[in-house]
Amino acid sequence: GHRWWAPLQKGGGLVDFCMQTDDLRRDTAAFRQAGVAIDDPKPLSRVRPDGYKLSWVLSIPRDAQRGVAPFLIQDETPREERVPRQMTHRNQVRGIGAVTVAVSDVAPVRQWYARALGAGGHDVSRDDLTAAGARFTIGPHVLDFVAPRGAGSPLTGWLKARGPSPYAATLLTVSGKPGPLDQAKTLGARFSFA
Structure with a gap:
């Protein structure tokens, strides 16, 4: 099963965290050279309901290092299309x-x-x-x-x-x-x- 299911069964909470980068290959290599077992960059995409195709690339740490070392992300389409900048929350x-x-x-x-x-x-x-x-x-x-x-x-x-x-x-x-x-x-x- 997916790595997130076990923590959900134990009451939820935080599981992973991410670092955004503008040079995923360089930063993946830097973490790898530092001793982190991290996967090669993997391209991903999805199509929004309005038909716009979002694309990004991820590098994910392996096994026990995941959740301590971040997963790395680099957007290929404008980040603002995937994560709106001006979100307004009631809690501000x-x-x-x-x-x-x-x-x-x-x-x-x-x-x-x-x-x-x-x-x-x-x-x-x-x-x-x-x-x-x-x-x-x-x-x-x-x-x-x-x-x-x-x-x-x-x-x-x-x-x-x-x-x-x-x-x-x-x-x-x-x-x-x-x-x-x-x-x-x-x-x-x-x-x-x-």
Whole structure:
């Protein structure tokens, strides 16, 4: 079955995350050279109901690295045709600010990203999760790769049940109260507003 079905059976939540690129072959090679097992770029397409054909290319990490290393995407048709830029949400979310990924061992992940991105990231301590790890900033986005610092960390149970994978995301909003959203309304995903 598809990799997403097992997490859905365990209550939902985040499964993967994506990085958009303007040079998929270069970035796929960079992650591969950094030690990530990632598939060759694969072209995909679909036809919208209005008849417009959308085309993009994906490179997807394999096995246990998937969900810790991103899948990479490069649009061949204008991105705005696939993902409208001016989405208006009642909650006034404007984008993703941060993704927190639970890992058992930060060292290899830090090495992948440092090599692939050409920047070492920096240490991060997440007292809210009783966890520590590495933070990488990519454009306006933050990626935290954190491991539990003890049995009291919520990441301990997460890793036991799901393995290394995205744990939470922070959404940027221009209004609305900061803080966590109700997981019953987010299909089990841990989202918070900032």
